[in-house]
Amino acid sequence: MTASCRLRRTPFSQNVDNAGAKAFTVYNRMLLPTFFESIEADYHHLKSHVQLWDVSCQRQVEIRGPDASHLMQLLTPRNISSMMSGQCRYVPIVDDAGGMLNDPVALKLLDDLWWLSISDSDLLLWVKAIAIGFGLNVIVDEPDVSPLAVQGPTSKKLVERVFGSKINDIRFFGFDIFSFMGQDLIVSRSGYSKQGGFEIYLADYSLGTSLWSTLFEAGADLDVRAGCPNLIDRVEAGLLSYGGDMTSDNSPYECGLGKYCQPEEIKNCIGREALIKKSKEEPIRQIRPLEIAGSKVPICAEAWPLIKNHQRVGQVTAAVWSPDFETNVAIGMVDQEYWASGTELIVETPQDARSAIVRSSFWS
Numbered sequence: 001m002t003a004s005c006r007l008r009r010t011p012f013s014q015n016v017d018n019a020g021a022k023a024f025t026v027y028n029r030m031l032l033p034t035f036f037e038s039i040e041a042d043y044h045h046l047k048s049h050v051q052l053w054d055v056s057c058q059r060q061v062e063i064r065g066p067d068a069s070h071l072m073q074l075l076t077p078r079n080i081s082s083m084m085s086g087q088c089r090y091v092p093i094v095d096d097a098g099g100m101l102n103d104p105v106a107l108k109l110l111d112d113l114w115w116l117s118i119s120d121s122d123l124l125l126w127v128k129a130i131a132i133g134f135g136l137n138v139i140v141d142e143p144d145v146s147p148l149a150v151q152g153p154t155s156k157k158l159v160e161r162v163f164g165s166k167i168n169d170i171r172f173f174g175f176d177i178f179s180f181m182g183q184d185l186i187v188s189r190s191g192y193s194k195q196g197g198f199e200i201y202l203a204d205y206s207l208g209t210s211l212w213s214t215l216f217e218a219g220a221d222l223d224v225r226a227g228c229p230n231l232i233d234r235v236e237a238g239l240l241s242y243g244g245d246m247t248s249d250n251s252p253y254e255c256g257l258g259k260y261c262q263p264e265e266i267k268n269c270i271g272r273e274a275l276i277k278k279s280k281e282e283p284i285r286q287i288r289p290l291e292i293a294g295s296k297v298p299i300c301a302e303a304w305p306l307i308k309n310h311q312r313v314g315q316v317t318a319a320v321w322s323p324d325f326e327t328n329v330a331i332g333m334v335d336q337e338y339w340a341s342g343t344e345l346i347v348e349t350p351q352d353a354r355s356a357i358v359r360s361s362f363w364s
Ligand code: THG
Pocket: 058, 089, 090, 103, 104, 105, 117, 118, 119, 120, 147, 173, 190, 191, 192, 193, 199, 239, 240
C-alpha cells in the first residue's frame, strides 16, 4: 500500500510499526493493522494472553449541547432513554428507509455530551446534517480521540496494574474516567473480540507512545503483544463488520440487530415508519453463520455467491479457517427459504465450489 497524508496515522502508529505489523487495511481513512505474526498465530495468542490494539480508526463523533440526548434518540431506533452516564450501548443507526448507516458503540458521558464510536462509514456528515435539519442546539464534531483496545483473558490484570483496582468496578459496556500522566481518559469494558477486555480513549495524541510503553512494560510477564481485531476471532464470535457483512441496503433485522430496535417506543426516530413496517414482516434474508467444507479457504475479498438449485440465494462476506473448530467459519447473508440451520448450500469461492452448511449459532 502506498502511504499518503490522506491515510491518517495514529498516536500509536510508530509503536505499531516497531512491533512489526505485517499488513494494514484502511478504516475511516485511518490505518488499521490486520496482523502481526500471522492471523492464526495472533489468534492463539489473543485467546490465551493479552494484546494492545491500535483501534484509533474507531473515530468518535461527539455530540454536545442541550439537545444532545434528543439528537441521539433521533439517530437510533434503540431505546436509550434509560441510559446513564458511564454506560455504553451498541446502537444501530439507520436512514429514513431503515437501511443501516453505521453500527457504533454509543457512550453517554453526560446528558449533554455523547460519543458515537463509529464503524467504517462517514457518520459525522449524517449526524451534522440531522442536527442542522432539525435545528438542534448541539455541536457535532470529530474530536481527536484514539481508542487503544486491551483484549484477551489477562487484560484485566494488565489494566488494573496501570489504572488501579477501580478498574474492577467497571462492568461490561460500562466506563469510567481514569488519570494517566495528569490527563483524564476514558476506559470502557468493551472491544471487538469475545476474549474480554477494555478500550482506552486517548484524547492527547502526544501521550500515545507513553501509554503504549507503560502498558507494555506493565505486562511484560503476561506476554503482552501488539495485536489487532482478529478475523478468526470475530467470525467465530459473529461480530459484524459494517461495509462488509452489511451496508445501507440492509435493515437491522436482516443483520440480526432487531433486538436493538424499538421503533414503536420511540416517537420520532429516523426510519421509524420503515422499521415498524419491516418489524412486522419476516426479513427476506438474514445474517447467518455458515461452515464451509474442505481445506483453508482463501481471503474473502469480494462476496462469494451462495447457490442452491442453480440459483443465487445469498452471499458469504467473511470466511476463514478456524484452528479451534477445525473448519472454515463464515458469515453470510442468506435468503429466508434457505436459512434454516442444517441447510446445505454451495459457496463459490474464487478457487472452487464447496459445500456450505447453515448453522444455528456462532461459535463463541
Ligand atoms: N468498540 C468501540 N467502537 C467500535 C467498535 C468496538 N466502533 C466500530 C465497531 N467496533 C462497531 N461494531 C461493533 C460490533 C459489535 C460490538 C461492538 C461494536 C459488540 N457487540 C457485542 C456482541 O455482539 O456480543 C455486545 C453488544 C451488546 O451487548 O450491546 O461488542 O468494538 N469502542
